[in-house]
Amino acid sequence: MPKSVLVIGGGIAGIQAALDLGDQGVEVYLIEKSPSIGGRMAQLDKTFPTLDCSSCILTPKMVSVARHPMVRLLTYSEVVEVKGKAGDFYVKVLKKPRYVDEDKCIGCGECASKCPSKVPDEFNLGMSNRRAIYFPFPQAVPLKATIDREHCFYFTKGICRVCERFCPTRAINFEQKPETLELNVASIIVATGYELMDPRIAPTYGYGKYPNVYTSLEFERLLSSTGPTGGEIMRRSDNKHPKSIAFIQCVCSRDVKVNPNCSAFCCMASVKHAILAKEHLPEVDCTIFYMDLRAFGKGYQEFYNRAVREFRVKFIRAKPAKIEEDPETKDLIITYEDTFTGVKKSIRVEMVVLAVGVKPVYPEALSLPIGEDGYILLKNPIIEPVAADIDGVYVVGVAAGAKDIPDSVIQASSAAVKASILAEGVVHE
Amino acid sequence: MEVITVYEKPTKVAPELSARLIELGAGKFIRCFNCGNCTAICPLTQDNVSYPRKLIRYAIMGIEDKIVSSIDPWLCYYCGECSDYCPRDADPGSFMMALRRYLTTKYDWTGISRLLYLSKKVEIMAIMIVAAIVGLLIYFLHGPVVLDRVQLETFAPIHIVDTAGLAVFFILAVLLITNLYRMYRFVMRDEYGERVRVPLKFLVADFVKTVPVHFFTQMKFKLCRVSNWINHLIMVYGYAAAFILFVPLLRFTQTNEPFLIVNPLSIIGIFSTLALLYGASISIRGRIRRSQPMWSYSHLTDWMFITMLLIVTVTGILVGIFRFIGLPLATYVTYSIHLMIVAPFLLLEVPFAKWAHLAYRPFAVYFSDLKKHFQSKGGGIHA
Numbered sequence: 001m002p003k004s005v006l007v008i009g010g011g012i013a014g015i016q017a018a019l020d021l022g023d024q025g026v027e028v029y030l031i032e033k034s035p036s037i038g039g040r041m042a043q044l045d046k047t048f049p050t051l052d053c054s055s056c057i058l059t060p061k062m063v064s065v066a067r068h069p070m071v072r073l074l075t076y077s078e079v080v081e082v083k084g085k086a087g088d089f090y091v092k093v094l095k096k097p098r099y100v101d102e103d104k105c106i107g108c109g110e111c112a113s114k115c116p117s118k119v120p121d122e123f124n125l126g127m128s129n130r131r132a133i134y135f136p137f138p139q140a141v142p143l144k145a146t147i148d149r150e151h152c153f154y155f156t157k158g159i160c161r162v163c164e165r166f167c168p169t170r171a172i173n174f175e176q177k178p179e180t181l182e183l184n185v186a187s188i189i190v191a192t193g194y195e196l197m198d199p200r201i202a203p204t205y206g207y208g209k210y211p212n213v214y215t216s217l218e219f220e221r222l223l224s225s226t227g228p229t230g231g232e233i234m235r236r237s238d239n240k241h242p243k244s245i246a247f248i249q250c251v252c253s254r255d256v257k258v259n260p261n262c263s264a265f266c267c268m269a270s271v272k273h274a275i276l277a278k279e280h281l282p283e284v285d286c287t288i289f290y291m292d293l294r295a296f297g298k299g300y301q302e303f304y305n306r307a308v309r310e311f312r313v314k315f316i317r318a319k320p321a322k323i324e325e326d327p328e329t330k331d332l333i334i335t336y337e338d339t340f341t342g343v344k345k346s347i348r349v350e351m352v353v354l355a356v357g358v359k360p361v362y363p364e365a366l367s368l369p370i371g372e373d374g375y376i377l378l379k380n381p382i383i384e385p386v387a388a389d390i391d392g393v394y395v396v397g398v399a400a401g402a403k404d405i406p407d408s409v410i411q412a413s414s415a416a417v418k419a420s421i422l423a424e425g426v427v428h429e
Numbered sequence: 430m431e432v433i434t435v436y437e438k439p440t441k442v443a444p445e446l447s448a449r450l451i452e453l454g455a456g457k458f459i460r461c462f463n464c465g466n467c468t469a470i471c472p473l474t475q476d477n478v479s480y481p482r483k484l485i486r487y488a489i490m491g492i493e494d495k496i497v498s499s500i501d502p503w504l505c506y507y508c509g510e511c512s513d514y515c516p517r518d519a520d521p522g523s524f525m526m527a528l529r530r531y532l533t534t535k536y537d538w539t540g541i542s543r544l545l546y547l548s549k550k551v552e553i554m555a556i557m558i559v560a561a562i563v564g565l566l567i568y569f570l571h572g573p574v575v576l577d578r579v580q581l582e583t584f585a586p587i588h589i590v591d592t593a594g595l596a597v598f599f600i601l602a603v604l605l606i607t608n609l610y611r612m613y614r615f616v617m618r619d620e621y622g623e624r625v626r627v628p629l630k631f632l633v634a635d636f637v638k639t640v641p642v643h644f645f646t647q648m649k650f651k652l653c654r655v656s657n658w659i660n661h662l663i664m665v666y667g668y669a670a671a672f673i674l675f676v677p678l679l680r681f682t683q684t685n686e687p688f689l690i691v692n693p694l695s696i697i698g699i700f701s702t703l704a705l706l707y708g709a710s711i712s713i714r715g716r717i718r719r720s721q722p723m724w725s726y727s728h729l730t731d732w733m734f735i736t737m738l739l740i741v742t743v744t745g746i747l748v749g750i751f752r753f754i755g756l757p758l759a760t761y762v763t764y765s766i767h768l769m770i771v772a773p774f775l776l777l778e779v780p781f782a783k784w785a786h787l788a789y790r791p792f793a794v795y796f797s798d799l800k801k802h803f804q805s806k807g808g809g810i811h812a
Contacts, residue, residue, distance in 0.1 A: 118611060204514065244430050250516070254516060255516035255517065255646045256517060257516070257518060292462075292465075308623075317465075318464065318465045318469070319464035319466040319469075319516065320466075320469060321465075321467075321468075321469030321470035321514065322469070322470065334466060335469050336469045337465030337468035337469045337474075337482060339463055339464070339465040339480060339482065342477060342479045342482070343466075343477075343479060344468055344469055344474050344475065344476060344479055345476075406688070
């Protein structure tokens, strides 16, 4: 009988689950489909309510999990097939070719600096460019280059191979083939996370049409020193600092026609954004449009209080109906009803940030039952809050329901314990 | 600090208000979570005119006084944007429509409106009774039935039909004016619910400025949804022309002469009835298909209104056709049916039901302008 556990998804929840299992002496396979672990948290600048630097608390965990003797990290890999039952799952994993020999690559970055093919950078949500051979972000783990086959001139046009010429360790290998690994595991932890909804489905807000309307994650990248502007809050239209920013809550969420769920973290994330904007630009005027401000966690209410008292962030209780753009200045005019006074108003701001709702990502190879809310169904959300509806499968983080980082980490540790029980023999050793 | 004492009337809560509005078609408004999206998206709301959210709030809390004293439901023309964009699918548009039905029952002092709106049986019975009375009157009072050629005037002597028409007109005028006065009494209040006394010069000046303009152009409707406004105008003018042709000018249109198409009156008659036929068909098709928010919910009174309008129009057209091709008996029978439907249509719908909006809508603009004098000057003179 197998003694190992499979963790699908290398975000903060998957990393925590793998670490906790490894520390118990359980063998873990941590599968991540992108070239680096880190997930959404790696894209964040700061975390609420303490304003800790996100990378500073995440990166050590990323490194620990990669170096852990009990954890086998499989990045750029996908689970393609799962068979069997609790205690005895057979899993097929496809390891996509990086076209770079991971053992030889030293992460110097010479290849990426010489590559002539420019590609919109997923990590910065397309707000900057990367190359066809790239590292997703500076703190990527493993720090190994990856060739994006779709944009590489050698693969698309049959010419170039510049990276091969400049690589000091001769790590480039255009002949690499996909590999299939077969694993036998006792239990599976699903930590596949989320994607943002497309704010274009709320057409009255003009995302994609007006350059100065951003999503919350885009704004997070603007704040970050590793972001497209090096941490400067600048407008897409004119590269100037905005004098006023409006944050709109519940975009593509809490709307029965689009997505009835609350995304749980946006309220605090926007409070954080407003505070950080004030720290970056002390003169900026920040307004948050909210329907119900959900400050439920430890220190969250105090965080909100701080935003109001210390940072003078304005809060308006309204769901704005529409945003219009002044075609000359590219400023944005927001129409709303102030529901405290019942008066219809409009304000002009220079930048708008939409707190966009989330949708879960499902592990494709594992057909898990989905709940009515669209998240992976839990066996019993009250007393088995991490068990999926299939024995031996656990689901943590936003894939199981919208939640913030602390709650995802709690679930990950909880699932690690549950999963280790099935990894036979561990308890008795 | 200056201490301001405000004596506000205690708020009376009507717990049954929500249930009453749901009976009138308010649908799902209880789902509302008060985000204000509806008010903000509405093309007709302005700084000091704010609906539907506020009214939904009042309804959920059961504050009947605030709703009865509000003009806002009449300033809404049901474009349905609020319902399209409502994140709770609470359908504020239907709610506003239900408020208009509700207010119609409140303005009506006879209580008949309430009975018609709240009971399908009463509504159908009332129509049948009025139709039966008219039928009996025709049966006993009709003139000689000439069968060798069409003699409509001989069958329905003009002095009798005219007198009946005048009587109906008089009853309608009395009911509408008294109901409008009640509406005025309800709505002319300040924010504390105290009645406001309006100086005569405002009463006259604002009336002249608003009522005729809005009655004839319905320009508020235009801001709402242009295509609906055009359809509505076609119906209104079609109806107005038909009304003038067949009520005050009846002695020229209901004659023993053969029906001639080249006659100018006939041409007006043909165009006005075609306009009505067009309007009624569009509306019936829309209500069946629920193709627009404003047709998404149809109360029985809506169906009755539109069906009776269609029957009146079709029978009216048929009378013309039968006269034209010279079918005496068919003309007389169709004309009798026409009168039997016209009577309940006018007597029930105009003062008590949907059609009352022809008075309430333009007067709502008038009253809302009157109220502005007091808002802008910081409160009115307390009665």
